[in-house]
Amino acid sequence: MGLLKQCQELFKTSNLYEVIGVTKDASEAEVRRGYYKISLTVHPDRAPEDEQATVKFQALGKVYAVLSDKDQRAIYDEQGIVDEESDSIDQNRNWEEYWRTMFPKITLQDILDFEKSYKYTDEEKQDLKRVYEESQGDMNKIMESVLCATQEDEGRFRDILQGAIDAGELTAYKGFTHESATKKKSRKRKRKQQANQTEFNYLIANLEDKYCKKMPRASTAKKGKK
Known part of the structure; x- marks a missing residue:
């Protein structure tokens, strides 16, 4: 299943910006924060038995991979499509490891603390x-x-x-x-x-x-x- 269809099924929208809660003109930092904020709520550490949460987590990684890449983001903005053959959204990629490269020190307690600061x-x-x-x-x-x-x-x-x-x-x-x-x-x-x-x-x-x-x-x- 393509990323846009997957987002529609999981998040009820095929708009990649809406998936992570930012606007089309969001800066790189805002895109990163949006990804961070949404991914925390479905992180495997939070609900390891929730299969749908894991699928959402992986999809969010792909969304961020597209929007954080200048060339891919430009193609998506102009044509509304995603290069499904791109190495950055490889189906076999370890999305947990990918997430850890950006947020290496995040723990379950950090996730719980985020919930307290957000509500x-x-x-x-x-x-x-x-x-x-x-x-x-x-x-x-x-x-x-x-x-x-x-x-x-x-x-x-x-x-x-x-x-x-x-x-x-x-x-x-x-x-x-x-x-x-x-x-x-x-x-x-x-x-x-x-x-x-x-x-x-x-x-x-x-x-x-x-x-x-x-x-x-x-x-x-x-x-x-x-």
């Missing part, structure tokens, strides 16, 4: 409004797209968005103002299941780190004998 800020509010308009008030897409969003944030998000609608700042989409109870319950159940699975996997990982000795992999042992 309840004007930046979060602006991102929320942008996603609301892009998704035409679809709360499922809003909860999937806003950075660091959890089930506990939904009520707060609704209050912010309703206030903006009442103030004439946002369009009153029917999908938001008249969302069915069934859809709300389905979303809540799904996010609760995801949260429980994440908590369980982190618990197991912590227990393994604490009580299990780390044994060398078979492949590593073979290399050592050669």
Whole structure:
């Protein structure tokens, strides 16, 4: 699948700039920050069992690889296409390693700290409004797209968005103002299941780190004998 189609499927937009939350005239530094901010929320360290998060993380790496390359960015800006044969977006590239070359000291704690510094800020509010308009008030897409969003944030998000609608700042989409109870319950159940699975996997990982000795992999042992 091409990068643009993949972005449409994963992020509900094929616009590479929108994927990382910047404008077309964004500077290199702004593109880098946008990539950093979005990638933190789907980094494998944050939710190692979430396969879709891993796919999103890899796609974000490709988006940044395109927009950080002057020639590729120029082609995309002028023609709206991406050179899928480029080495920079090679399907077999190690995107975790690529990310580490730019942000080598980032840890899980840094990611958690980022969440704390981002929530309840004007930046979060602006991102929320942008996603609301892009998704035409679809709360499922809003909860999937806003950075660091959890089930506990939904009520707060609704209050912010309703206030903006009442103030004439946002369009009153029917999908938001008249969302069915069934859809709300389905979303809540799904996010609760995801949260429980994440908590369980982190618990197991912590227990393994604490009580299990780390044994060398078979492949590593073979290399050592050669």
